[in-house]
Every structure is written in C-alpha cells, then in structure tokens.
Amino acid sequence: MSFELLATLAKTGLWMALLLQVTPIMVWVERRGSAMIQDRLGPNRVGPLGLFQALADAVKFMCKEDITPAEADKFLHRLAPLLALVPALTTFVVIPFGPDVTAFGRQVPLVVAGAETGVLLLLALASLGVYSLVMAGYSSNNKYSLLGAIRASAQMISYELALTLAVVAVLLPVGSFELSEVVRYQQGQFLGWIPKWNALPQFVGFLVFVVAAFAETNRLPFDLPEAESELVAGYHTEYSSMKFALFFMGEYMGMATLSCLAATLYLGGWHLPFLSYSGPWWWVAAQGMGVLVGKATLFLLFFVWVRWTFPRFRFDQLMRLGWKVLLPLAVLNLIAVAALTVGGVL
Amino acid sequence: MPLLEKYPPDSVVPVAGLDQPTWIVHRDSLKELAAELQADSASGFDLLLDLCGADFPGRPDRFEAIYHLYSVERKERLRLKVPVPEDDPVLPSLAGIWKAANWFEREAFDMFGLRFEGHKNLRRILTHEAFEGHPLRKDYDAARRWILTEDKVYRPQPRPDDGESDDDMFEQMTINIGPSHPAMHGTFRVVAHLDGEVITASEVEIGYLHRCFEKMAETHTWQQVIPYTDRLNYCSSFINNVGYCRAVESLLGVEAPPKAVWARTILSEFSRIMDHCVCNGSTLVDAGALTNFWYFFQPREEIYGLLEACSGARLTVSYCRIGGLAEDLPPDFEAHCRRLLEMIPGFMDDIERLVNKNRIWLDRSVGVAAISGEEAVNWGWTGPCLRASGVANDVRRDHPYDLYDTVDWNVPVLPGGDVYDRYRVRMLEIRESLKIIRQLLDRGMPEGPHIIDDPHIALPPKEDAYNQMEAMIYHFKLIMDGIQVPAGEVYSMVEGANGELGFYAISDGSGKPYRLKVRPPCFPIMSTFSDLIRGGTVSDAVVSLGGLNVIAGELER
Numbered sequence: 001m002s003f004e005l006l007a008t009l010a011k012t013g014l015w016m017a018l019l020l021q022v023t024p025i026m027v028w029v030e031r032r033g034s035a036m037i038q039d040r041l042g043p044n045r046v047g048p049l050g051l052f053q054a055l056a057d058a059v060k061f062m063c064k065e066d067i068t069p070a071e072a073d074k075f076l077h078r079l080a081p082l083l084a085l086v087p088a089l090t091t092f093v094v095i096p097f098g099p100d101v102t103a104f105g106r107q108v109p110l111v112v113a114g115a116e117t118g119v120l121l122l123l124a125l126a127s128l129g130v131y132s133l134v135m136a137g138y139s140s141n142n143k144y145s146l147l148g149a150i151r152a153s154a155q156m157i158s159y160e161l162a163l164t165l166a167v168v169a170v171l172l173p174v175g176s177f178e179l180s181e182v183v184r185y186q187q188g189q190f191l192g193w194i195p196k197w198n199a200l201p202q203f204v205g206f207l208v209f210v211v212a213a214f215a216e217t218n219r220l221p222f223d224l225p226e227a228e229s230e231l232v233a234g235y236h237t238e239y240s241s242m243k244f245a246l247f248f249m250g251e252y253m254g255m256a257t258l259s260c261l262a263a264t265l266y267l268g269g270w271h272l273p274f275l276s277y278s279g280p281w282w283w284v285a286a287q288g289m290g291v292l293v294g295k296a297t298l299f300l301l302f303f304v305w306v307r308w309t310f311p312r313f314r315f316d317q318l319m320r321l322g323w324k325v326l327l328p329l330a331v332l333n334l335i336a337v338a339a340l341t342v343g344g345v346l
Numbered sequence: 347m348p349l350l351e352k353y354p355p356d357s358v359v360p361v362a363g364l365d366q367p368t369w370i371v372h373r374d375s376l377k378e379l380a381a382e383l384q385a386d387s388a389s390g391f392d393l394l395l396d397l398c399g400a401d402f403p404g405r406p407d408r409f410e411a412i413y414h415l416y417s418v419e420r421k422e423r424l425r426l427k428v429p430v431p432e433d434d435p436v437l438p439s440l441a442g443i444w445k446a447a448n449w450f451e452r453e454a455f456d457m458f459g460l461r462f463e464g465h466k467n468l469r470r471i472l473t474h475e476a477f478e479g480h481p482l483r484k485d486y487d488a489a490r491r492w493i494l495t496e497d498k499v500y501r502p503q504p505r506p507d508d509g510e511s512d513d514d515m516f517e518q519m520t521i522n523i524g525p526s527h528p529a530m531h532g533t534f535r536v537v538a539h540l541d542g543e544v545i546t547a548s549e550v551e552i553g554y555l556h557r558c559f560e561k562m563a564e565t566h567t568w569q570q571v572i573p574y575t576d577r578l579n580y581c582s583s584f585i586n587n588v589g590y591c592r593a594v595e596s597l598l599g600v601e602a603p604p605k606a607v608w609a610r611t612i613l614s615e616f617s618r619i620m621d622h623c624v625c626n627g628s629t630l631v632d633a634g635a636l637t638n639f640w641y642f643f644q645p646r647e648e649i650y651g652l653l654e655a656c657s658g659a660r661l662t663v664s665y666c667r668i669g670g671l672a673e674d675l676p677p678d679f680e681a682h683c684r685r686l687l688e689m690i691p692g693f694m695d696d697i698e699r700l701v702n703k704n705r706i707w708l709d710r711s712v713g714v715a716a717i718s719g720e721e722a723v724n725w726g727w728t729g730p731c732l733r734a735s736g737v738a739n740d741v742r743r744d745h746p747y748d749l750y751d752t753v754d755w756n757v758p759v760l761p762g763g764d765v766y767d768r769y770r771v772r773m774l775e776i777r778e779s780l781k782i783i784r785q786l787l788d789r790g791m792p793e794g795p796h797i798i799d800d801p802h803i804a805l806p807p808k809e810d811a812y813n814q815m816e817a818m819i820y821h822f823k824l825i826m827d828g829i830q831v832p833a834g835e836v837y838s839m840v841e842g843a844n845g846e847l848g849f850y851a852i853s854d855g856s857g858k859p860y861r862l863k864v865r866p867p868c869f870p871i872m873s874t875f876s877d878l879i880r881g882g883t884v885s886d887a888v889v890s891l892g893g894l895n896v897i898a899g900e901l902e903r
Contacts, residue, residue, distance in 0.1 A: 034636075034637075037637055038636070038637050038640035038641070039640055039641065039644060040640060143519060143521050144521075147521075147543065147884075220634055221634065221706055223634070230529060230632075230884050230885050230888045231884075232527060232528060308636065308637045309635075309637065309700070310634070310635065310704070310706055311630065311633040311634045311635035311701070311704065311706045311707045311710060312633060312634025312635075312706070312710075312885075313706055313709070313710075314709070314710055314883060314885045314886070315543055315883060315885065316883070317706075317709050317710075
C-alpha cells in the first residue's frame with residue numbers, strides 16, 4: 001500500500017471519528033443549551049451532567065420499532081435516510097486542517113483531498129442533501145411529508161444560490177478553488193493585530209453565507225420543512241427508529257461541515273494569528289484541527305442560540321427573503337468584490 | 347316600548363325577569379323582531395351572547411328557545427324566550443342576522459332537536475353522527491350509551507365557493523389538521539382544502555371532548571356541579587368556579603362574605619394571568635418561538651403553587667363554594683401573593699423584549715387572521731379577542747361584580763384585530779391584572795369568615811357535624827338533598843379569561859339544577875375560524891388558532 005493512500009485513510013479516519021461524535025455531543029449541547037436559555041435543567045440524570053444522555057438516546061433509537069407505512073414507496077423510503085448522510089460524510093474531504101507537514105520524510109498536506117476544484121466539489125456534494133428530503137417526503141405517502149418535501153426543495157434551491165454567490169466572492173481575490181489557498185490568503189494581519197480574515201472585508205458576504213447556511217441546514221428560523229407545529233414533523237413524519245436517527249445525524253453533521261466551511265472561508269480556517277505551527281507533524285495536525293474545530297464550535301453554538309431565540313418564518317416570507325433580499329445582496333457583494341479585486345485593493 | 351306595538355297582540359310579551367328584561371316572543375314574529383333589534387340603532391342589540399334550548403315536558407309548548415342579547419354600546423341585556431311545540435319544533439334561523447347563531451343553532455338542534463328553518467348546515471355539532479335522540483331532553487336517560495361506528499361519520503369535503511380556483515394545472519389537496527395534530531390545542535379537527543399552501547376552504551369539526559356537562563349538571567346537586575365547572579376552561583378553572591357560584595348565589599339571593607369576595611377577585615386575576623400565559627405561550631410556540639413558552643410557564647407554575655396552597659389542587663381547583671370559599675385562606679396568603687407580584691413582571695419583560703419588535707414575529711402576526719370590531723361582534727366575540735379588534739367590552743368594567751369597581755384599572759383596547767394585537771392585548775391585561783391584585787393586597791385582607799354563615803347553604807365545620815345534633819342534620823340534608831335553590835332563572839356572567847363566561851341557570855326549587863347552560867366564550871369565536879383562515883396559509887391558520895385561545899373543555903363541554 002502506498003504511503004499516500006495510508007495518509008489519506010488516516011486523515012479520513014480522523015475526520016470520521018470527529019464527525020460521528022458531533023451528533024451526540026451536539027444533541028447534548030442543544031438540550032442543555034436550550035435548557036439554560038429556557039430557565040430549566042435539561043437532561044442531567046444519565047452520567048455526569050447528563051453527558052451520556054446521547055448514548056441512552058442511541059440505544060432507544062435502535063430498540064424502537066421501525067415502521068414503514070403500508071402505502072409507502074419502500075425502496076425510496078429506505079434510501080432517503082441513507083442519502084441524508086452522504087453530503088454530511090463526504091464534504092469534509094476538501095476542508096484543510098493545517099499547513100503541509102513533513103511526516104516520515106514526506107510532504108503531506110493536511111487535507112484529505114487537495115482537489116483543485118475543492119469548493120466546487122463541496123457545493124456539488126452539499127446540494128445532494130435536498131434529494132434525501134424530497135425522497136423522504138415523496139415516498140412516505142403522507143400529505144404532511146409531501147408538503148415538507150416541497151418546502152425543502154424550494155427552500156434549498158433558493159438559498160443555495162445566495163450561498164454559492166457568497167462563496168464565489170470569497171474565491172475571487174484568492175484566484176483558486178482550493179480551500180488551502182483560501183486559508184493561505186487569510187494569513188497575516190491588518191495594522192499588525194487585526195487578523196486578515198475574510199469575515200472583515202467581506203462582511204456582507206459573510207452575513208449572506210451565515211443566513212443561507214441556516215436555511216441550508218433547515219434550522220430555526222428556517223426549519224419549515226419539518227415545522228413541527230404546522231406539518232407535524234414535515235418530511236420525516238413517517239420515519240421512526242434508526243431511520244429517523246439518520247436524518248437527525250445528517251442534520252447535525254451537515255451543520256458541523258457547514259460550520260467548518262464557514263470557519264475556513266471567513267475565519268481563517270486552521271490559521272490563528274501568532275500561532276506559528278512548529279514542532280513534530282502530529283503536533284501541527286492536532287493544533288490545526290483544534291483551531292478549526294474551535295472556530296466551528298463557535299458557529300455551532302451560534303446555531304443553537306439562534307434556534308432558541310427566534311420564531312419561524314412563513315413560507316412566502318422565506319422565499320421573499322431568499323430571492324428578494326439575500327440573492328441581490330449576494331450579487332451586489334460579488335460585483336463589489338470583483339471591482340475591488342480588479343482594482344487591486346483586495 | 348314603541349318597537350313592540352306593530353306586532354300582533356300576544357306575540358311579544360315583556361315579563362318581569364329576575365335579572366334582566368325578558369320578552370316572550372311568538373316564533374312567527376321572531377325573525378322580524380330579531381332583525382329589528384339587531385339593526386335598530388336606538389336599541390342595537392348587536393351581540394347574540396347565547397342561544398339555548400330548554401325542555402318543559404309539562405307545558406303545552408314543550409320546548410323553549412332562549413336567546414340572550416347584548417348591546418355593546420348601551421351595555422344592556424335582553425332575553426327572548428320562544429316557546430316551541432313538541433310536534434313541530436321549528437323556528438326561524440337567525441344565522442343571517444347574527445352569525446353567532448350559526449353554531450348555537452346547531453347545538454340547540456343537537457341537544458333538543460329544535461329545527462331552525464333556513465339554516466344552511468343544520469348538523470349535529472357536539473355529539474357523534476351515530477348518536478340517536480337529543481341528550482338534553484328531559485326524557486333522555488342520562489345513563490344511555492351508544493356504540494358509535496365509523497361508517498356513520500360525517501366526512502367534511504370543503505370546497506372553495508368560487509369555481510375559478512379549480513385550476514386543472516395544479517392539483518389541489520385536502521388535508522386533515524387534527525384532531526391529533528401538534529398545533530391543535532385540544533382535539534379539534536380542521537379539514538382544509540389547499541391550493542399550494544393557501545387554504546381556499548375549510549370546515550371545522552368539534553365535539554371530540556364533548557361530555558355533556560349540562561346533562562351532568564342536571565343529575566347532580568348544585569354543589570356537586572362545581573368540580574365539573576373546573577373542566578370547562580381548565581386553564582383558568584377558578585374563574586369558572588366563581589362564575590358558577592355567583593349564578594347560584596344570585597338565585598339564592600345571598601352574597602359571599604367580604605373575605606371570600608376579596609380572595610375570589612385576587613385568585614380570578616391570577617387565573618386570568620395564567621390563562622393568558624398559556625394562550626400567548628402556545629401562540630408563540632406555534633410560530634416556532636419555543637423559549638417564550640417556558641418564560642410564560644414559570645409564572646404559571648408559581649401561580650399553581652398559590653392555588654395549591656389554598657385548595658390542595660393545581661389544575662382543577664374547585665376552591666369556590668356556593669356562598670364563599672371551600673377553605674379558609676392559608677396564613678401566608680398575602681405574602682405568597684406579593685412574591686408572585688414581584689416575580690411575574692420580570693418574565694413578562696423578558697418575553698416582550700424577545701418578541702414585541704422581532705421582525706419575524708411581526709411578519710407572522712400583523713394582519714394575520716384580522717377581523718374588524720363590527721364583524722367580531724356579529725360573530726359573538728367577547729373578551730380579549732374582541733378588545734383586540736377595538737371594541738372596549740369587558741364584563742368587569744361594564745357590569746362590575748366582586749371588587750372590580752373599587753379598584754383602579756384600565757381595559758386595554760387595540761385596533762388591529764389580528765394575531766399580533768390579540769397577543770398584545772393579553773400582555774397588557776396581565777399587567778392590569780397585576781395592578782388589580784396589588785391594590786387589593788394593599789387594602790389588606792378583610793376580617794371575617796370565608797363562607798356565608800347560613801346552615802342551609804354552607805356545610806357546618808367538621809367537628810360540629812360530628813358533635814352537635816343540629817349541625818349533623820344540616821350536614822346530612824345538604825349532602826343528601828343539596829342546597830334548596832328557589833325556583834327561578836338567572837343569567838349571571840363573569841369576565842372569563844377568554845370573554846364573557848355566562849351561566850344561565852333555571853331552578854325548579856329542588857336541590858338540583860333544572861337546566862344549566864354555559865355560555866362558553868370560545869364557542870362563537872371558534873365558529874368564526876373557518877372564515878378567519880380562508881385565504882391564509884397553513885402556517886397562518888396554526889398561529890391564529892393559538893391566539894384565539896380556544897379551550898376544548900369549554901368549547902365542547
């Protein structure tokens with residue numbers, strides 16, 4: 001086996017190990033966080049601080065009866081939750097988590113797939129997510145599920161445009177699709193102490209990206225595809241047991257990868273001012289991953305905070321925001337960034 | 347009365363009522379008279395409060411339809427009684443004059459078999475389609491049971507009135523919202539016809555929680571009805587207790603002692619706060635703002651603590667008795683109330699800061715399910731929902747009872763008539779209720795007994811009943827025969843958390859009510875729902891239902 005293949009496998013393993021922890025940890029954070037916000041205790045019985053609650057949940061999910069509605073399209077009904085995990089478990093490959101290191105005498109980039117089309121690949125994979133929701137809603141043979149699926153597809157398509165345009169604006173001054181280049185571009189400081197992160201010069205794009213990210217992950221205030229009080233549970237109304245849990249995991253992992261992407265595009269990725277990344281390769285990798293995860297965690301906490309603060313949009317208002325506010329804003333931002341790039345400011 | 351002169355003699359006969367003017371009207375003149383009463387600007391009885399039947403098997407005209415009218419402008423009440431013979435129980439429908447009559451007439455049909463000519467949809471409303479007979483007739487055995495099968499169920503098929511929206515291009519969908527749906531607070535069912543997500547037509551089905559409270563009341567003594575009243579609007583059960591006990595007290599011609607009246611006013615206001623908390627909390631939850639729900643429920647829990655300290659129960663308190671209260675107030679009652687007064691405003695401030703100016707909440711609620719004041723009155727609305735449509739109508743202010751005329755408070759009125767103003771009115775009312783409670787606490791607890799000192803009404807203390815002959819006899823008589831309420835009829839009302847809560851009681855002089863009709867504030871409000879949500883989306887329907895504060899226990903009784 002070649003050294004490259006081994007290295008890639010090791011990096012994939014590291015990512016997978018981290019990502020699969022996201023769901024249980026985030027469920028705990030979400031429940032305890034919401035309890036803190038809502039002036040109550042939250043789950044605190046299973047293990048210290050209720051930390052093993054997620055474990056109990058997992059056992060519960062596995063023991064629940066797995067029901068497939070009689071009139072459902074069996075194949076699609078089964079396929080949909082699996083598909084929900086595809087974008088969640090693939091998009092991380094292009095996200096760099098450290099500078100190139102020298103391990104065992106060879107140059108190793110700290111990214112699983114340093115593809116030149118990095119961002120394009122990521123966006124393509126991420127947009128697969130909507131198929132899972134549409135399939136779930138369509139195959140369940142339930143009117144509420146169908147409504148949820150219709151909402152999901154319309155919402156994802158509308159917000160993906162704004163999201164992509166915001167990302168394009170980030171790539172313009174960098175001149176590359178590679179996320180490692182984007183991180184490299186953000187190194188250094190303005191005035192010697194303000195980190196040269198994209199969030200500052202491209203702050204409109206950052207705003208558009210964050211809002212669109214909420215919509216992409218179907219989180220409140222954009223959780224219309226599930227909209228508990230309106231559509232019962234939307235596209236996953238007819239799902240139970242582990243199939244439901246897969247949607248759940250997909251949602252949280254999707255949040256995690258989008259948070260990593262946001263950190264990479266706008267907050268300098270693995271780069272932290274005054275952190276020089278020296279030492280053995282494993283220490284550099286750990287530091288890089290630590291910084292990236294730390295930044296992504298901020299986003300995740302922000303996701304939780306927003307969820308428990310805002311009411312939900314109505315569908316037409318969501319569409320209006322997407323097409324009439326975010327998209328024009330993203331286009332203007334793109335034009336401005338393009339002009340500044342051509343003018344040599346950025 | 348010049349109005350009456352043009353009717354044939356004996357067709358409209360004013361009689362002396364115990365509580366309000368009463369006219370006995372012949373059914374042939376009813377429609378004309380009603381139209382005139384409603385339209386005439388001088389009299390202007392614009393609100394049909396209640397319509398109910400009554401059954402008197404001994405009389406030549408066995409049934410009676412009883413209308414309670416109200417003039418919002420002049421704050422006057424009028425009762426119309428229309429005798430109806432058994433062999434031809436038909437009378438004209440007034441649904442064209444007061445829209446509120448629509449559901450009330452269906453109820454009277456359901457319960458008594460009165461048929462209203464000209465009613466477009468005279469179906470059973472509270473009982474099941476497979477039900478036979480009319481439960482509130484005196485010859486209907488209360489113990490009778492039916493096997494209700496699904497094949498006899500009425501299947502609503504709402505269709506939009508205008509043919510043009512039946513576009514072949516797009517498939518339309520009929521969707522069942524409820525009876526078990528997360529947004530249905532209680533068990534209603536709305537069958538909606540959807541064009542995309544827009545509701546083009548809908549039908550509301552109720553009755554899933556019907557237990558025929560009124561029939562139960564007729565088979566129990568006057569005191570035994572009190573726990574059943576808890577289960578009407580179970581979010582503010584104490585107000586129901588007060589309403590019912592006041593009705594019986596006015597039939598008896600007695601008044602509760604000052605201490606009981608004082609406590610009733612305070613606890614009613616706390617119950618109102620609780621009810622508004624539940625209503626606004628669930629409205630916001632339906633809009634996706636879950637956190638506010640917990641902020642609302644914290645004060646509610648604490649108020650339950652107070653009620654528990656008084657009565658031993660939290661939800662269904664049954665704390666009132668005819669002539670006073672069940673138990674004396676706990677020793678730390680005042681301190682407990684003051685603690686609540688201090689903690690509640692903080693939560694309300696938090697909530698108002700979170701949502702009052704929140705763009706998303708404003709977008710979701712302003713202009714949604716709006717209704718004008720005039721329309722709302724015609725539909726029979728009362729209470730906070732009506733006040734949110736710009737009509738200052740509050741029983742506490744217009745027909746003061748208990749201590750409401752001795753304290754300084756305002757009736758909040760907002761003009762919008764939409765979900766947002768209904769939410770805001772409730773928030774303002776919570777503050778007003780706190781104001782009332784604070785003033786009463788500052789005045790101090792009146793000395794004296796908690797229940798009237800009349801052995802024919804109030805049970806003697808336990809130790810007396812065990813040790814004194816006389817007290818034991820009174821105790822026995824009260825338990826076995828009930829309070830002997832003199833014959834008569836009364837319509838007594840309090841301001842419930844959701845509007846005018848009326849109890850219309852007829853006594854034949856025995857220990858049990860002859861007829862007891864509740865005027866549930868949310869019944870006419872819910873009858874409007876189908877009209878309110880037409881043209882809105884499913885999300886609008888869900889949010890507006892929360893804001894109407896429809897409580898199944900009271901709606902379906």
